Amino acid sequence: MAKSEKGKAAIYKGLGHPMEIVEYPVTDPEPGAILVKMRRANICGSDLHMWRGDVDLAALGQPLPAILGHEMIGTVAKLGQGVTTDSAGQPLAEGDRVVYRYFVPCGRCKACLKGNDAACPNAYLTVVNPSEPPPHFRGAYAEYYYLMPNQTVFKVPDDLTDEMAAPANCALSEVIYGLEKVKFSFGETIAIQGAGGLGIYATAVAKDMGAAKVIVIDGIDERLELAKAFGADEVIDMKEYKEPYERSARVKELTGGWGADVVAELVGFPRVIPEGLDMLGNGGRYLEIGNVSPLKTVELDPAMLVISGKSIVAVALYTAEALKKALDFLSRSKDRYPFEKILCCTYPLEQIEKAFTEQDKGLATRTSIVL
Secondary structure (H helix, E strand, O other): OOOOOEEEEEEEOOOOOOOEEEEEEOOOOOOOOEEEEEEEEEOOHHHHHHHHOOOOOOOOOOOOOEOOOOEEEEEEEEEOOOOOEOOOOOEOOOOOEEEEOOEEOOOOOHHHHOOOHHHOOOOEEHHHOEOOOOOOOOOOOEOEEEEOOOOOEEEOOOOOOHHHHHHHHOHHHHHHHHHHHOOOOOOOEEEEEOOOHHHHHHHHHHHHOOOOEEEEEEOOHHHHHHHHHOOOOEEEEOOOOOOHHHHHHHHHHHOOOOOEEEEEEOOOOOOHHHHHHHHEEEEEEEEEOOOOOOOOOOOOOHHHHHHHOOEEEEOOOOOHHHHHHHHHHHHHHOOOOOHHHOOOEEEEHHHHHHHHHHHHOOOOOOEEEEO
8 A cells, every 4th residue: 555545534523523524544454454445334323323422422531533433345455464364264355345343352351252252341342443543444434444453354245235235234233143142033023113224124134034923113104114125014103103002002912912022122212111121022032222322211110020021132242143144144135125225325425414414314214425
């Protein structure tokens, strides 16, 4: 890589400061690392939380500025010394499209040693690290991304488009891992709270896992229609079922009076948790993924869990295996579901503030920055 080459990045300086486009020097990858030329970076719900200030990085002690974004796809620009294959052993060369985990588990904590690196408390989250120190490119909203040594990376199958593969390393991998973690199994029923990116993928994955019935809850017509296209057996429109008890009663009606075997919270509002727990049948499992904003609370009646034998399973990250399964799922399902409809709008890097604003206002469901 020429020493004079630079790459653009949208940097986040904190609340009240619009993201700015700056240039950083592009450095060669160290041994074991990979320099990626970005192709597409999506705006995930957690990115919106940080941009809005629901998650205040400065208040949490994170050094700024930083490059946000973690749901992405790119091509190999340069391989560091010793890198010849991806994490599945497939040959890797410059120009190959890749997706990767946006975090690096420590490999040494109790969780990692037990084989549960998705629960690593020391995982290096590249997206919340400062962009000023080299190699600068730690987040998705930039022309380059620096893959660290030992960071999980997979070559993207040729039969997948960028639009299909870009969300694999966040939304899709997370719901695959979450549904496995909550032990969702063939013939069970599931109610999904929220038909955003996570909810749509969860709908398709649950059907692929043999769900007897998938029920999706949302209040936006376009999302409910998309949920049907991705396999939802029933949808509950919040404009029709306005109160939590009405929605809960409807889920029980649709499950023969019992309640769902699994309910997945994928909308990101703490207030929906009691409602979701009430939708569960006895012995049911509640999958919590959506709430990533710290210090947001909700009141619960723990006796409701104890008496009914209900449990809560929470997931933030995912395993390397889940990302590989996500790519395999996309390849075998690409003709079954309209994956291209999940991403509705594209913007250049220079219009990133507009992209965030329009998605935040609900003018776009899930947007992409194309680089």
